[in-house]
Amino acid sequence: MSQVRFMEAWSGGETGQGPEGAVSLFSRVYGQEPAGVWSAPGRVNLIGEHTDYNAGLCLPIALPHRTFVALKPRQDHRVRLVSSMAPDDQVRVDLDGLQARGVTGWASYPVGVAWALRQAGYDQVGGFDMALASCVPVGSGLSSSAAMTCSTALALDDLFGLGLGGSDQGRVTLIDAAVRAENDMAGASTGGMDQSASMRCQAGKALRLDCRPELSAMENVTQVPFDLEARGLELLVVDTQAQHQLNDGQYEQRRTTCDEAARILGVGNLRQVADEVKVSEDSATALQEVLERLPDEVTRHRVRHVITEIGRVDRFIEAFGRGDVQEAGRLFNASHDSLRDDYQVTSPELDLAVDVARAEGAYGARMTGGGFGGSIIALVDAGKGRGMAQTIADRFHAAGFHEPRALAALPSSSARREC
Numbered sequence: 001m002s003q004v005r006f007m008e009a010w011s012g013g014e015t016g017q018g019p020e021g022a023v024s025l026f027s028r029v030y031g032q033e034p035a036g037v038w039s040a041p042g043r044v045n046l047i048g049e050h051t052d053y054n055a056g057l058c059l060p061i062a063l064p065h066r067t068f069v070a071l072k073p074r075q076d077h078r079v080r081l082v083s084s085m086a087p088d089d090q091v092r093v094d095l096d097g098l099q100a101r102g103v104t105g106w107a108s109y110p111v112g113v114a115w116a117l118r119q120a121g122y123d124q125v126g127g128f129d130m131a132l133a134s135c136v137p138v139g140s141g142l143s144s145s146a147a148m149t150c151s152t153a154l155a156l157d158d159l160f161g162l163g164l165g166g167s168d169q170g171r172v173t174l175i176d177a178a179v180r181a182e183n184d185m186a187g188a189s190t191g192g193m194d195q196s197a198s199m200r201c202q203a204g205k206a207l208r209l210d211c212r213p214e215l216s217a218m219e220n221v222t223q224v225p226f227d228l229e230a231r232g233l234e235l236l237v238v239d240t241q242a243q244h245q246l247n248d249g250q251y252e253q254r255r256t257t258c259d260e261a262a263r264i265l266g267v268g269n270l271r272q273v274a275d276e277v278k279v280s281e282d283s284a285t286a287l288q289e290v291l292e293r294l295p296d297e298v299t300r301h302r303v304r305h306v307i308t309e310i311g312r313v314d315r316f317i318e319a320f321g322r323g324d325v326q327e328a329g330r331l332f333n334a335s336h337d338s339l340r341d342d343y344q345v346t347s348p349e350l351d352l353a354v355d356v357a358r359a360e361g362a363y364g365a366r367m368t369g370g371g372f373g374g375s376i377i378a379l380v381d382a383g384k385g386r387g388m389a390q391t392i393a394d395r396f397h398a399a400g401f402h403e404p405r406a407l408a409a410l411p412s413s414s415a416r417r418e419c
């Protein structure tokens with residue numbers, strides 16, 4: 001049986017990889033040197049799934065896998081772009097008169113960032129030439145899109161002297177531009193977790209993101225120690241490569257059900273209910289009483305997921321913090337089971353990958369991201385990830401599924417200038 005594809009992060013120094021990859025593509029295409037290279041990471045969410053739009057909690061880490069962008073400003077308002085994914089296809093766009101949805105395809109993400117910054121009043125953002133090289137897996141739910149928009153945002157900040165990238169507060173403005181680029185130019189709906197992770201995560205830490213709308217961007221993140229190496233652990237990510245065929249409208253349906261449940265319960269969002277359940281003397285009974293006020297079985301299942309999942313985020317942080325890896329793993333398992341049985345957003349591929357990881361000795365395993373495809377994560381002893389990924393690949397082969405691919409996630413640093 002074939003060997004599972006393990007996607008290493010670029011370590012630098014190799015031809016065609018890292019900053020050098022972006023520089024050599026830039027020189028080849030434009031016949032000159034770039035002004036600099038900036039990079040930003042993909043991300044993976046540890047726990048807290050489908051909680052963001054319920055004003056809940058999530059816990060992403062930045063991946064060691066990054067997107068590198070080499071840029072040089074131009075004297076006019078034109079943009080030229082090229083990606084190592086299609087090195088012979090140069091895209092050209094004029095920023096003057098550009099409207100929302102005015103660019104299609106992959107270039108809509110970086111061009112959208114320039115457009116969003118200009119819309120936000122940063123008129124000094126002008127034209128530029130750009131070449132992009134990336135080792136973030138595309139379309140795996142690991143946010144290659146945010147890696148691209150955030151590296152571009154930091155580059156434009158630096159090149160055009162906006163003065164935003166050096167502070168956490170300034171980065172929030174860059175995050176907003178990256179989110180607008182995805183939502184309004186690329187037409188991809190995104191809530192902001194990916195861009196916050198790519199711009200604000202720290203090496204060795206997870207980012208506890210509190211999505212209550214009343215919190216300011218300075219109040220809503222906490223850096224939480226997540227040192228896998230010190231605990232002798234590895235976080236295996238397996239991308240099932242399953243097609244997202246069944247998710248038409250499913251995401252919107254879940255959101256609508258949650259909004260409707262909050263209305264019936266007389267609260268602004270389900271987070272308020274989760275907080276009430278958490279502080280009550282008998283949480284299980286309190287949750288039961290909430291569920292009994294809901295009109296149908298489906299709504300009760302959806303709400304139970306949201307409330308229990310929000311609770312699991314801080315329990316995971318506490319368990320991992322005190323070195324209780326068994327309990328941290330149990331919380332991963334409980335999260336997946338809730339997403340499978342109550343929220344019903346898993347797929348046969350995600351469930352099989354999780355089952356195999358558990359049977360092969362993972363402390364815990366769960367799907368990560370929106371579901372209906374994408375990736376799983378497993379908390380395993382250091383050195384076990386590769387073998388486990390191979391077993392999952394073998395079982396996928398036997399089941400007639402797509403060939404999965406894997407990587408090891410270590411909590412890495414946010415967007416930065418490389419050279």
Ligand code: ADP
Pocket residue numbers: 067083084085105106107109132133134137138139140141142143144145146148188
């Ligand atoms: P994810 O962010 O989970 O990887 P998305 O669907 O949000 O998935 O974003 C994937 C899209 O981002 C791709 O279809 C492509 O348009 C764009 N993209 C990401 N990385 C690159 C890259 N290195 N070169 C060109 N386009 C890219």
Ligand code: MG
Pocket residue numbers: 143144145146194
């Ligand atoms: Mg994305």
